[in-house]
Amino acid sequence: MSTNQPAPSPSALIRIAQLHKSYKLIDADGKTIENAVLQNINLNIEKGEFVAIMGHSGSGKSTLMNILGCLDTPTSGDYWLENQNVAMLSNDALARLRNRYIGFVFQGFNLLNRMTALDNVAVPLLYAGENRASSRQQAMEQLRRTGLEKFAMHHPNQLSGGQQQRVAISRALINQPPLILADEPTGNLDTQTSQEIMVLFERLNREQGITIVLVTHEKDIAAYARRLILIKDGSIVYDGDQALENALDPVI
Amino acid sequence: MRALRMNRLRTGLTMLGMIIGVAAVVLMLSIGQGAQTKINQSIETMGSNLFIVLPGATSSGGLSFGSGSVKTLTVNDAMAIAELPTVNATGPVISGTAQLNFNAKNWSTSITGTTPDYFMVGNWTIEDGSIFSETDVRSAARVVVLGSVTAENLFGTINPVGKTIRITNRPFLVVGVLAAKGQSLSGRDQDDNVFIPITTSERQITGNQFPGSIRYMLVQGKSAETMEEAEIEITQLLRQRHRISDGMENDFTVRNLTAIADVATDTAKILSIVLGAIASISLLVGGIGIMNIMLVSVTERTREIGIRMAIGANRNAILIQFLLEAIMICFMGGMIGVILGIGSAWIISQLIDMLVVITLSMVFLAFLFSSAVGIFFGFYPARKAASLKPVDALRYE
Numbered sequence: 310m311s312t313n314q315p316a317p318s319p320s321a322l323i324r325i326a327q328l329h330k331s332y333k334l335i336d337a338d339g340k341t342i343e344n345a346v347l348q349n350i351n352l353n354i355e356k357g358e359f360v361a362i363m364g365h366s367g368s369g370k371s372t373l374m375n376i377l378g379c380l381d382t383p384t385s386g387d388y389w390l391e392n393q394n395v396a397m398l399s400n401d402a403l404a405r406l407r408n409r410y411i412g413f414v415f416q417g418f419n420l421l422n423r424m425t426a427l428d429n430v431a432v433p434l435l436y437a438g439e440n441r442a443s444s445r446q447q448a449m450e451q452l453r454r455t456g457l458e459k460f461a462m463h464h465p466n467q468l469s470g471g472q473q474q475r476v477a478i479s480r481a482l483i484n485q486p487p488l489i490l491a492d493e494p495t496g497n498l499d500t501q502t503s504q505e506i507m508v509l510f511e512r513l514n515r516e517q518g519i520t521i522v523l524v525t526h527e528k529d530i531a532a533y534a535r536r537l538i539l540i541k542d543g544s545i546v547y548d549g550d551q552a553l554e555n556a557l558d559p560v561i
Numbered sequence: 562m563r564a565l566r567m568n569r570l571r572t573g574l575t576m577l578g579m580i581i582g583v584a585a586v587v588l589m590l591s592i593g594q595g596a597q598t599k600i601n602q603s604i605e606t607m608g609s610n611l612f613i614v615l616p617g618a619t620s621s622g623g624l625s626f627g628s629g630s631v632k633t634l635t636v637n638d639a640m641a642i643a644e645l646p647t648v649n650a651t652g653p654v655i656s657g658t659a660q661l662n663f664n665a666k667n668w669s670t671s672i673t674g675t676t677p678d679y680f681m682v683g684n685w686t687i688e689d690g691s692i693f694s695e696t697d698v699r700s701a702a703r704v705v706v707l708g709s710v711t712a713e714n715l716f717g718t719i720n721p722v723g724k725t726i727r728i729t730n731r732p733f734l735v736v737g738v739l740a741a742k743g744q745s746l747s748g749r750d751q752d753d754n755v756f757i758p759i760t761t762s763e764r765q766i767t768g769n770q771f772p773g774s775i776r777y778m779l780v781q782g783k784s785a786e787t788m789e790e791a792e793i794e795i796t797q798l799l800r801q802r803h804r805i806s807d808g809m810e811n812d813f814t815v816r817n818l819t820a821i822a823d824v825a826t827d828t829a830k831i832l833s834i835v836l837g838a839i840a841s842i843s844l845l846v847g848g849i850g851i852m853n854i855m856l857v858s859v860t861e862r863t864r865e866i867g868i869r870m871a872i873g874a875n876r877n878a879i880l881i882q883f884l885l886e887a888i889m890i891c892f893m894g895g896m897i898g899v900i901l902g903i904g905s906a907w908i909i910s911q912l913i914d915m916l917v918v919i920t921l922s923m924v925f926l927a928f929l930f931s932s933a934v935g936i937f938f939g940f941y942p943a944r945k946a947a948s949l950k951p952v953d954a955l956r957y958e
Contacts, residue, residue: 380952419868421868484873
């Protein structure tokens with residue numbers, strides 16, 4: 310098993326060192342056993358990178374994603390996001406971190422169905438302490454940039470999957486975070502819409518320098534990223550550029 | 562708030578628990594307050610620091626007769642008691658019923674023969690004219706003071722003062738009309754009455770089996786602090802005057818009316834509290850309904866909570882969101898409940914002629930209580946929502 314350990318860089322957006330994550334399970338005999346989901350993860354992601362994390366289901370890639378998103382905490386090891394040690398932060402500080410530094414895009418869109426598209430996009434601003442009027446105004450501008458202004462007053466269930474995902478991306482962008490985490494963002498979309506979404510991610514990365522970390526199990530989706538990380542059984546088995554991945558194909 | 566609107570039926574039913582609770586509290590408090598006010602009004606008409614002294618309670622051959630069965634109390638007893646240092650004044654009373662006539666009208670009512678002090682002791686105020694004087698008593702003058710109900714029945718709109726009425730066919734000059742007092746604590750109409758000098762009554766109207774004896778007397782103590790002392794002094798004086806030796810029972814009864822009134826007030830207060838407490842139970846049940854529905858709501862919206870946490874909601878934001886929903890239900894329920902409570906109190910007062918009193922502090926109390934219920938029962942579900950782990954909440958299907 311090869312662990313490609315990048316040289317530590319103080320400017321890195323994400324630094325992960327010797328990170329472990331395990332769950333306690335009770336086996337058939339009633340004994341508690343440790344079920345390791347992630348083992349010895351070492352990972353640096355620089356500002357402006359476009360990274361795809363690939364792996365089979367159960368490989369631990371979603372758990373890694375949750376830890377990267379400060380939604381879950383590692384069992385041991387260190388995680389620095391923008392030079393802040395996440396393990397040391399309180400729940401409220403983590404909430405602030407998620408609000409300011411991370412934009413989430415989910416497979417199931419995860420929009421709030423009771424609200425209009427506009428209000429969905431405005432919510433992170435409200436949690437950042439903006440007033441309602443200014444939040445709505447900024448959300449409207451964001452929707453205009455994503456080409457969705459005419460759907461602003463629609464509820465999520467009145468929108469197509471692609472439109473919903475673009476509303477979700479607008480929401481992820483509204484606080485201008487340096488990092489976007491996308492967990493299978495095209496999992497519920499057809500090929501045509503998937504490509505449109507990926508083009509949008511690529512443009513955000515290229516034009517605005519937003520760091521994008523993407524989890525997927527589709528190779529043609531991963532192909533939009535410049536860097537590829539392969540996870541198998543809780544460990545990183547490949548970390549490098551796209552071209553080399555083809556050579557390692559048998560590993561996956 | 563959107564969540565409340567989405568689940569109209571559920572919100573409505575939860576609110577109904579609150580509405581009924583608050584309405585019940587307002588209604589019960591207003592009924593209790595009404596009873597209290599009514600009793601207070603009766604007591605105010607009664608006069609302060611009052612004793613009633615009744616003759617009798619004698620026994621013959623092991624058979625006990627009730628108070629007033631023997632004519633052992635006299636006008637002279639009343640005059641002697643009035644001289645006691647702890648006593649302000651006394652009003653001896655003999656009474657009976659008689660037929661009254663004015664022109665073609667007649668009216669049958671009770672006649673009270675007494676002295677001028679009686680009016681002061683019994684807290685009567687004069688509406689028109691004046692009360693009769695000590696001279697009238699000494700000369701057994703045919704003068705009469707009318708109670709307001711009697712005056713109205715006999716005279717209608719005519720001013721009775723200066724007119725002559727006939728009492729059992731003897732002419733009496735009307736010297737005054739008393740202001741209305743309303744019902745006594747025992748429910749008797751105190752205004753259907755006429756008052757004449759005690760001497761006139763004894764000699765000409767009610768007659769007397771034992772001259773000089775009286776039916777009862779009212780005694781007014783000097784102050785509330787010396788009431789117990791006064792009771793002892795009255796008892797000692799009467800025992801002495803009636804030559805009752807040690808070990809023998811009194812041939813009279815002294816009752817402290819003010820103490821009885823205090824008991825009545827206390828009873829009304831307790832009634833108020835008990836009614837309020839019972840109604841509070843329904844408010845409590847309403848609160849539990851709110852807690853129940855909020856817990857269901859938190860479970861249902863676990864995923865929403867996860868999403869909100871992912872996009873930056875901290876624990877307080879989630880807590881406040883759910884707490885506000887609970888308080889909103891309570892506040893709106895409280896408002897409707899207050900209106901409903903006042904409405905039903907009014908309907909009851911119209912239907913069964915019962916005095917209900919609604920005070921602002923009562924409404925305020927109901928509001929405060931319902932909001933407190935909202936905060937108390939909303940807090941646990943809200944905290945449960947806020948303490949979810951983002952990753953678990955997001956994963957919830």
